[in-house]
Amino acid sequence: MSDGRPDPDLLLQRVRDEEIRARSGKLTIFFGAAPGVGKTYAMLEAARAEHGQGRDVVIGIAETHGRYDTAALLLGLEILPRRKIAHRTVNLEEFDLDLALSRRPGLLLVDELAHTNAEGSRHAKRWQDVVELLDAGIDVFTTLNVQHVESLKDVVAQITHVLVKETVPDSILDRADDIRVIDLPADELLERMREGKVYVPDQARRAVSNFFRKGNLIALRELALRRTAERVDAQMQHYKREHGIERVWPVGERVLVCVSPSPTSARLVRGARRLASSLHADWIAVYVETPASLRQSTEDNRRVAANLQLAQQLGAEAVTISGSNAAEAAMSYAHQRNVTRVVIGKPTHARWRDRLKASFLDEIVRHSGDVDVYVMSGDESAMRRAREEAQPARAPRGMAGYVMGAGVAVVSTLISWAFFRREQLPDTVMVYLLGIVLVSMRYGYGPSLLAAVASVVCFDFFFIPPYLTFAVGDLSHLVTFAVMFLVAGIISRLTTRVREQAQGAGERERRTASLYAMSRELATAKTLEHVVSIGQRHIGDVFGARVVVLRAGSLAPIVREGASLELDDKEKGVASWVWQNGQMAGAGTDTLPSARGVYLPLRASRGKLGVLGALATTPESLIEPQRRQHLEAFGAQLAAAMERAELAEEAQHARLQIESEQLRNALLSSVSHDLRTPLAVVTGAASTLLERNIAEGTRRELTETILHESDRLNRLVRNLLDVTRVEAGALRVKKEWQPLEEVVGAALHRVDAALQGREIITDLPDDLPLVPLDSVLIEQVLVNLLENAAKYTPAHASISIAARAQHKPENQVQVTVADRGPGIAPGEEERIFEKFYRAQEGRGGAGLGLTICRGIVAAHGGRIWAENRSTDEGGAMFHFTLPIEGEPPNLELQP
Known part of the structure; x- marks a missing residue:
């Protein structure tokens, strides 16, 4: 039982819809039953009213058709200049x-x-221009x-006998904020027609006798009012949902229409749209890709794409699924999506074919369960035209198969006569069956049936008494003929089905393998350029196309290589619009179809990343639904x-x-302390020295303090500079062959003051070799x-200093400086060489000495x-x- 509280998911979705609607412009449609009812006049009057209220109103295009009263409403409103296009000899x-x-x-x-x-033009239809204007946030009348x-x-064609070619998708009406x-x-x-207020007199007379007959106008008026009523009802339902009013239907309706390459599918799609609209239901257009679909012609693939595209324009969800049996796959999907009504077309084939194989309608009804099935008629004239156009293209291939079917029966007869004669009839039957199987594997069901019939006829004529006649002396042979024909038919059908399923599985495997191959390479790609290069190569290989990926914003190619697509100004304009x-736009789409390539946006979780463009060797290949989905899958994978x-x-x-940032903070923390301490001491000592009455001993002590702290400050600055040189790679080592004892002695002399009172133990063997080193730098170490x-x-x-020569595994000298202090805390053996790191027992310093070493x-x-x-x-x-490389110089002692 509901507690009356609103659904949080619905509230969230409502907020999202409101945000999208707030960013988009508002669409107002002035809707009429026929030309001449005054739509343009009413639109201009409403626009003038908006202009009078201070709104910025501009006329993009208004057709007055020479009517004075309509043209008068244009006065005082800004009119945009029209764009001139040269088309053949007409502007x-x-x-x-x-x-x-x-x-x-x-x-x-x-x-x-x-x-x-x-x-x-950029778009094929003006309604597409309006959609772009709305997306840009501009209100449109x-x-x-x-x-x-x-x-x-x-419906209009049935009433008026006039086929209207210019149409607008129903989704545009559904998007309208107001329909007047x-x-x-x-x-x-x-009466307006007769007075010449709609057309000129000659055109008016022709119109009244054809389209503008009174009965037609009454029917069109009813259609307009009904369509508007549906829209008003949808707005009412939306209002109820927003305010938590009780729902009208406890279970929502959902309509599914089965789409095929048939020319009648377009009519089914429109009928499903009307059914779904009357039921206020969602609807789905489904095309089932079976193994037999792989043999479809380019024209059939084009029709499927057009039918699915039509369904999308009418507001449907267009889906392509795969299955070995079209009816079973369609109904399985219908049950998964909780579909309540299925729309299919009436069978158009001869009745005798249903004896051999159940029709699509019969299979749909058998698998429908509790789903209602609606059967609609198609356009027979369109079907006849499609058959006439397809017949010449399919005839050669079909004839070759049937000729081969008859030929196999002749060859089987010759083989049986040569090896078995008339004594081994079972072996002869096997030869004929083998020939039928071979035909079915190569040419399909029809030629294999012909091979079966021809084989039975040859078997009767040559091997069954009375010989060389079609008469049958022993009626028991009729059973042999029937069984032989039946087994041949079953084997042929099974072989054909297995071949189709193998082809379908192979095609799906190739698609999956191509996606897997690209994803496997993309997983190891590190840079954006490497990712794009992999994507371009794989997409180009799979689709036989030249591919380019354009960078977000600038739309410049990210990678230029091999046969990548070079874009001219026109193609760049298409990519910019995408x-x-x-x-998606470009070849084979409704938007900018004159382009050479097809372009789709690359989207990911953070938004658009760029544009993918592809120009196939045969552009028709990208029109096929499965190929288009395959390309979109590649695009999604590449975008990710x-x-x-x-x-x-x-x-x-x-x-x-x-x-x-961490380095900067550490540097400031260390340097600020180490600089501040000696500077404070130097400043204090110097200010004391300025006083006149200071004892000589005190003056000398202060001077020594200043000298000591200045030296400390000098060492700090020198260490900072040394670290900078080391990290920048500017440290230049000037190696010379030197005795290590001299370098150790010089270093001890420099730190004599710091080591006062300590015992220094040196262990430098007499046989230490000369070492190639920079004495100044090693002394600093x-x-x-x-x-x-x-x-x-x-x-x-x-403190002890020791050195040992080592010859294995490398020729080198190892120097060790050891102390008797607290040692190094566990885990800090490597960290003490990092910049600005100080041991816990540290006593000042910037933490740079060991880094420099x-x-x-x-x-x-x-x-x-x-x-x-x-x-x-x-x-x-x-x-x-310190490694010992090369041979030391030969030093001869002078007498």
């Missing part, structure tokens, strides 16, 4: 969509919504007659990989920024290590590391190695 004027978008008025008037644009509504096209019916009784409209509107690559780049950039040992060890603790040693080709001494001895040991 046409069309609505300028780009000018309207740049002008961006508050309200734009666009007359005749169902108008077909001239060739070369427009006009429409009931005969131009797509779902009513067939401009109604006029049939007698008044006919980027701005987020919809592109987003992953961009996220990885952003993560890397963010990591570098974090590291830079020893100085830093000795100062570090003095800083982190108690006073009077000993590592950089200098690495520049020499060696390595440096630290470890603790044994537990009994205590303290830490720092080791570094």
Whole structure:
């Protein structure tokens, strides 16, 4: 039982719908039953009223048809210039969509919504121009007659015997915020016709005798009012849902229409739209791709794509599914989607075919269960034309199969006569069956049946007495003939079905394998350019097309390689429209169909990432529904990989920024303290020296303090500069063959003051070889290590320096500086060489000395590391190695 509280999901969806509607422009349609009822006049009057209230009103296009009273309403309103298009020898004027978008008025008037644009326009239909205007946030007033509504096209043709070619999808009417019916009784409209207020006299007389007959006008008026009533009812239902009013239907209706390559499917789609509209139900257009669909002609594939596209324009959900049996797959999908009514077409084939195989209608009814099945008639004339057009293309292939079926029967007869004669009839029957199986494997069901009939006839004529006649002496042979024909038919049917299923499975496997191959390579791609390169290559190979991926915003190619698609200005314009509107366009679509390639937006979770363009060697191949879905799947996979690559780049950039920020903070923290302390001491000592009455001993002590702190400050600045040189790769090592003892002595001399009172133990063997090194830099390493040992060890603790030559595994010298301090905390053996890192027992310093040591040693080709001494001895040991490369100079002692 409901507690009266609103559904939070519905509330969230309502908020989202309101946000989308708030960003879009508002559409007002002035709807009429026929030309001449006054739609344009009423639209202009409403526009003038809006203009009088201070609204920015602009006329994009208004057709007055020479009517004075209508033209008078244009006075005082801004009118956009029309765009001129040269078409053959005629100059046409069309609505300028780009000018309207740049002008961006508050309200734009666009007359005749169902108008077909001239060739070369951005959109094929004016209603598509209006959709782009609405998406740009511009309010639109427009006009429409009931005969131009797509779902009513067939009904209007039955009433008026006039087939209307310019139509508008019902989804446009559903999107309208306001539909204003401009109604006029049939007698008044006919009077306006006779007075010349609609057409000129000659045209008026022809119109009254044809389309504008009174009965037609009454029927069209009823259609217009009914269609408007449906729209009003939909608005009422929407209002009830928004305000939590009780629902009218406890269970919603859902309609499914089965789409096929048949020319009559278009009529079924329109009929399903009318049924769904009357039921206020969602509806689905389903095409089942069976193994036999792989043998369809290009024209059949084009019809399927057109029928599914028509269903989408009428507001349906277009779906393509796969299955070995079309009826079973369609009904299985219907049950999954909770469909209540299924719409199919009447059978058009001969009745005798139902004896051999159940019709699609029979199978649908058998699998329907509790789903209602509606059967509608199609356009027989369209079906006949399609058969006549398809017959020449299919005849050669069919004739070859039937000729081969008859030929196999002759060959089987010759083989049986040569090997078995008339004595081994069972073996002869097997030969005939083998021939029938071979025909069914190669040519299908029809030729295999012909082979079966021909085989039975040959078997009777040559092998059954009386010979060389079709008479049968023993009636028991009739059973043999029947069984032989029946077995041949069953084997032929099963073989054909297995072959079709194998072809279908192979095609699906190829699609899956192509997607898997690309996804496997994309998983290892690191950069955006690598991802795009992989995508272009795989899509180009699968579809036989030249492919380009355009960068978001600039629409410049991300990667140029091989046979990538080069875009001219026209193709760039198509790609730009796809980027701005987020919809597919180009060859084979309703938008900009004159383009050479097809373009689709690449979308991911964070929005649009770019545009994918493909120009196939045979553009018709991309029109097929399964190929189009395959391309969209490739695009979705490529977009996901592109987003992953961009996220990885952003993560890397963010990591570098974090590291830079941490380095900056550590630098400021360390340097600010180490600079402030000596500067404060120097400043205090200098200010004291300015006083006159200072004892000589105190003056000397202050001067020494200033000198000591200045030296400390100098070392800090020098360390910072050294670290900068090391990290920038500007450290230049000038190696010379040097005795290591001299470098150690120089380093001890430099730190003599810091080591006062300590015992220094040196262990430098006499047989130490000369070492190629930069004496200044290695001396700095020893100085830093000795100062570090003095800083982190108690006073009077000993410090030792040792060196050993090593010849295995490498020829090098290892130097060790050891102390008797507290040692290194576990886990800090590597961290103490990081910049600005200080041990917990540290006593000041910027934490740069060991970092500089590592950089200098690495520049020499060696390595440096630290470890603790044994537990009994205590303290830490720092080791570094210097490689010995080359031969030392031969030094001869002078006498």
